[in-house]
Amino acid sequence: MPVNAVIFDIGNVLIEWQPERYYDRVIGEERRRAMFAEVDLHGMNDQVDQGGHFTDTIYAWAEKYPQWRDEIRMWHDRWIELASPEIPHSVRLLRALRAKGVPVFALTNFGVQNFDHTCTVYPFLNEFDRQYVSGRMRAVKPHPPIYEMVEVDCGLPPETLLFADDRMDNIETARARGWQTHHFRHPQGWADRLVAEGLLTEREAA
Structure with a gap:
């Protein structure tokens, strides 16, 4: 898919x-x-x-x-x-995907004010095509409504979304909705998955 x-x-x-x-x-x-x-x-x-x-x-x-x-x-x-430090390899993957023209979204459990503040410290958080922030949406992972809100807003079929999260409960809800998923344990594993999906080359994912 x-x-x-x-x-x-x-x-x-x-x-x-x-x-x-x-x-x-x-x-x-x-x-x-x-x-x-x-x-x-x-x-x-x-x-x-x-x-x-x-x-x-x-x-x-x-x-x-x-x-x-x-x-x-x-x-x-x-x-x-x-909330520190940043994970540099993951940030490089975000930017590599965007450079290839792949739409990249954030889906995060985060408050409104502290997310806005965190964006001033970590500018890459402003580089997403869409930000889905639980505090703004008044819905949180792993409960289904926030995933449904993402689907409605982006207008893409669930099975064409690839979602990386470190928590299995968040992954399981996404998977139950038909999303493709990756249980994030370390950035190299995520890089390997993006290469396997044909979204990045090994060089781009380094």
Whole structure:
């Protein structure tokens, strides 16, 4: 089946997303484990991804846990240090596809304000032909509505979409809708898949 558009997840595909690693470095692994056991920080982030205001959501969450207030606020105040670094080979693949005239979309669970800010730090995020951002759409992966919204907006048959994501639950929903999928583990594997699909040459995918 031909591929008419390639869809990238962002976290752990184009930008590393390992908040635990940041906290281990800043407050130490032992304190980080204690905080994450007591505070559902990923649940807080899910609210942002679903459209909650980035600042308001995190600062309100911090007030619920005054003993961790400063650490929780880091999720907001030091956001770019949590969402870093970029994955250079993946960025090269994005740009190589666009240079070949292949439509390239982003489909990401990301808040509105923090996505806009992240785009100023990582300019390649502005290079997608279409950005599908959960906070803007008020729908998140892996739930089917966001995938349906992508299909309706781009107007392409589901079976002609090739989607890369690091999470299997996100992949499984896409696959169930007929999308072609790639479980992203490392950029070389993604490069190999793009070559196998005939979208890039080995040289272009290096």
